[in-house]
Amino acid sequence: MTTYSPLAIEASGLVKSFGDVKAVDGVDLAVRRGSVYGVLGPNGAGKTTAIRMLATLLRPDAGSARVFGHDIVKEAEAVRGKVSLTGQMASVDEDLTGRENLILLGRLLGLKRVDAKARANELLEAFGLADAASRLVKQYSGGMRRRLDIAASIVVTPELMFLDEPTTGLDPRSRNQVWDIIRALVGEGTTILLCTQYLDEADQLAEGIAVIDRGKVIAEGTPAQLKASVGSGALHVRLLDPEQRPEAERVLARELGEVRLEPDPAALSASCSDADRAAEAVAALSRSGVRIAGFSLGQPSLDEVFLALTGHPAEEQGPEDATTTQEEQAA
Amino acid sequence: MSTTPTQTAPDAIADHEALRKALASTPRPPRPNAASAALTFGWRGMLKVKHVPEQLLDVTITPVMFVLMFTYLFGGAIAGSTGEYLDYILPGILVMSVLFTTVYSGIALNTDLTKGVVDRFRSLPMWRPAPLVGALLGDSVRYLLAGTVIVVLGVILGYRPDAGVPGVLAALALVIVFAFGLSWVFTTLGLLMRSPNAVMNAGFMGIFPLTFLSNVFVDPETLPSALEAFVDVNPISILATASRGLMEGSASGGDIAIVLATAAGLTAVFGPLTMRLYQRGVA
Numbered sequence: 001m002t003t004y005s006p007l008a009i010e011a012s013g014l015v016k017s018f019g020d021v022k023a024v025d026g027v028d029l030a031v032r033r034g035s036v037y038g039v040l041g042p043n044g045a046g047k048t049t050a051i052r053m054l055a056t057l058l059r060p061d062a063g064s065a066r067v068f069g070h071d072i073v074k075e076a077e078a079v080r081g082k083v084s085l086t087g088q089m090a091s092v093d094e095d096l097t098g099r100e101n102l103i104l105l106g107r108l109l110g111l112k113r114v115d116a117k118a119r120a121n122e123l124l125e126a127f128g129l130a131d132a133a134s135r136l137v138k139q140y141s142g143g144m145r146r147r148l149d150i151a152a153s154i155v156v157t158p159e160l161m162f163l164d165e166p167t168t169g170l171d172p173r174s175r176n177q178v179w180d181i182i183r184a185l186v187g188e189g190t191t192i193l194l195c196t197q198y199l200d201e202a203d204q205l206a207e208g209i210a211v212i213d214r215g216k217v218i219a220e221g222t223p224a225q226l227k228a229s230v231g232s233g234a235l236h237v238r239l240l241d242p243e244q245r246p247e248a249e250r251v252l253a254r255e256l257g258e259v260r261l262e263p264d265p266a267a268l269s270a271s272c273s274d275a276d277r278a279a280e281a282v283a284a285l286s287r288s289g290v291r292i293a294g295f296s297l298g299q300p301s302l303d304e305v306f307l308a309l310t311g312h313p314a315e316e317q318g319p320e321d322a323t324t325t326q327e328e329q330a331a
Numbered sequence: 332m333s334t335t336p337t338q339t340a341p342d343a344i345a346d347h348e349a350l351r352k353a354l355a356s357t358p359r360p361p362r363p364n365a366a367s368a369a370l371t372f373g374w375r376g377m378l379k380v381k382h383v384p385e386q387l388l389d390v391t392i393t394p395v396m397f398v399l400m401f402t403y404l405f406g407g408a409i410a411g412s413t414g415e416y417l418d419y420i421l422p423g424i425l426v427m428s429v430l431f432t433t434v435y436s437g438i439a440l441n442t443d444l445t446k447g448v449v450d451r452f453r454s455l456p457m458w459r460p461a462p463l464v465g466a467l468l469g470d471s472v473r474y475l476l477a478g479t480v481i482v483v484l485g486v487i488l489g490y491r492p493d494a495g496v497p498g499v500l501a502a503l504a505l506v507i508v509f510a511f512g513l514s515w516v517f518t519t520l521g522l523l524m525r526s527p528n529a530v531m532n533a534g535f536m537g538i539f540p541l542t543f544l545s546n547v548f549v550d551p552e553t554l555p556s557a558l559e560a561f562v563d564v565n566p567i568s569i570l571a572t573a574s575r576g577l578m579e580g581s582a583s584g585g586d587i588a589i590v591l592a593t594a595a596g597l598t599a600v601f602g603p604l605t606m607r608l609y610q611r612g613v614a
Contacts (some may be wrong), residue, residue: 016537055454080456081359089447094381106457107371110360119357126353136382155360181350188354 005069006190008033008160013063016049023049025215027064031208033068036182036192038206038223040199042306045193046215048088051162054193055085067160084158088165088195094138096149101137103311105155116155123151143174148208149183160191167201179184179204199305203227211309219309226305233298234260235272235281240291242266250288255281260329272297315320340550365458372465377472390435390473391480394428398484401548408550414489420484422502422574426567428481429474430542431508434534435516436470453461453610460606467514474510478503478531494580502577505590509570512594515601524606546570566593 009031016024024046031037039047054056055064056076064071085091092101099120106116124133127147137145146166153161163182167175182205186192196202202209203223211219211226219226227233235256239248242265246266249268252259256270256277272278278297285292363371380387398421406416440463443449452462482499492498517534524530544558545567551559562568570590576582 001360039586052450053448055332057450057453077456080363080454083454085450085454087447091447091451093375093448094446096375097382100378104375105451105455107374108363108368108452108457110363112360115360133410141475154354155357157354157357181354184350184354185349185350217584238428255592 005066006033007066008035009048009065009067009193010028011038011054011063011065014053014060016046016053016058017061018049019142022031022215024053027212027215027217029065029210029217031191031193033191034186034189034264035207036186036194036205039195039204039212040202040209040305041195041212042197044315045212047212048164048217050212051085051164051195054208055083055162056080056202057085072283082159083155083162084160085148085162086153086164086166086248088168090137090145090289091321092145092149092152095136097134097136097249098140098144099124099133100150101148102155105152109156111156119155123155126295127151128177130191141174143170146174146178147181150178153191154185157188158190159192161185162193162195164195166194168197171265173229174218197216211305213310233271233273234269235278235297236262236269237269237285237293237295238264238293239266239268240293244290247288248285251288251290252281252283255284266293335491335594362456363458367403368457369465369468372462373468373472374465376439376466376469380469380473386435387473387476388492389504390428390432390477393431394477394481394486396483397427398424398488402488405548406515414483415595417485417488417490418492419550419575420548421481421490422578423545423571425478425481425502426506426571426574427542427547428477429506429533430513430538431513432470432477434517434531435473436467436514436539437519437524437530437534438467439470440518440521441524442531444522445526449609450503455550459610460602463605463609467518468509470514471507471511474507475503478506481548498578498580500583504572505577505587506570507575507605509566509590509594515598515605519601520609522605523531524601541565541567566590569593 009028009029011027011029011135014024014027014029015022027050029037029039029050041047049058050129052309053060054067054072056072056079059073064073066072067079068082070082072079085132093104102120102123103116106119107113111119121130121133124130127150129144129148129151130146132140140148142278150163150166162330166178166182170178179201182192182194186205190203194202194206206223209223209226210217219229223227235252237248237252244266245261245265249259249261252268252270256272259268259270261268270281272281275297278295282292282295398417401420401424402413402417406413406420410416410419429572449462484502494501517530519535521530524533544562544563546562547567551562551568554562566589573586573590574583576586
């Protein structure tokens, strides 16, 4: 019994415990078809466990979820036919070459040998891996491995893709490449559930975000709503001449309100999350003769989001939380 | 953290057009049948042998050393002459060599689990036992190889079985069928233990004494009676006896039946157990 649902994922009350610790403790999610939905939280918050339940790899202890209308427990096979998973540890076979990995997946998905080879070559080309195609994956860099991992997930285009921390540990260039690929995928209509520890990643890519902490969703909304609820980011200004800091402080206080003096005698910052107002404030500084060495508009970091939402910092969670390692291992 | 302008790194994805084309929806082919999925996993096993051929060394060199050592060091003492002992021990070492190889099935599975790739396999819409059955099919090729090395070595050393090539092939086939059944025990172990090393230790701790407390190396009639009783019912003894029989043309149907039944029994118990553990994804 499947009725068309505008939702790619609808989960209610998902619970999963490891031992006596609840890794996921009553998670509800509603993810629209064709969107990128971010699940944001620190290590051990339960993101991976939630994804693994939705991808039919773990059975929930309680609660239920549907993926494109299919129950993840009763219709697991149908769910598997629509999703693909890019795990936190790269889900590729290190002892095979990049090309062999993709051919293997193609064959397992039902492609004929010739088609699997052609598709592998097409993907290697598109993901900038053609030169490394015949090398063993264990010799790949982190960024190459990630790209191969994503390529392996789209040998047959999935309707829903789970991406578990796709850019953790990548250098900025590789990160941009992965973001490019994610945007292109969404452009082709794939729905993406993106787990991440980085607010800016969710902000860049996701249309909706759920913040998860100790197995519970503690906040949900668009990136803008979330940031607004957290409070603002900050305009950071560095002056050429520290002597001018009192003047700069006066101008910024007038333009933006609360001003903070940094330990660096030439630096100060003011609460601000709106780029236009930040530009105004910088212009006002220069009009009043303050010479500026540099400035930047910072977003609230995940730490700040967490602090604001939970009252505790976003560290790997709690000393009592032995599941962090357990979850990592299960992953 | 400061905002960086969204930039397309110049050397990012070389060709955006190619990327877009590759991402354009590919229609989902029909799901592969069970045999095709399992054979694909068998192919994966073969590729691993191709890339890391060293892994075959441990399973071939050890038995070769055993043949040489036992034949020339103990052969005279145990059987009166090295030639006579070779006739006795060669089928036994064939059994030992292939059965030792089965431990590696468990180690390989455990190694898989410590990596992320199993998650991907488990999230694919395919015949659920395919990864396991396929891996064991691939391993059977390794068993065949390990067995062949021993037989060839035996022939070089002067072993001339009475039943000739057909007898040797029949013995080899019987040993491989038994190994297939036994390897489910080690895949179960592979899913229960925490590391590949732990699987190796536990596996050999089991298979080593079982092999030595059999008639592989010595005629059990020389043993204390309690030990002899155990050796006589040890399935490895029965397998060794059946293999000797097949190679010499004097096999007893009863022994062969017991070996096949044991293999079937092991598969019936440990096959589904392995499957359940694999689905749960515990390691």
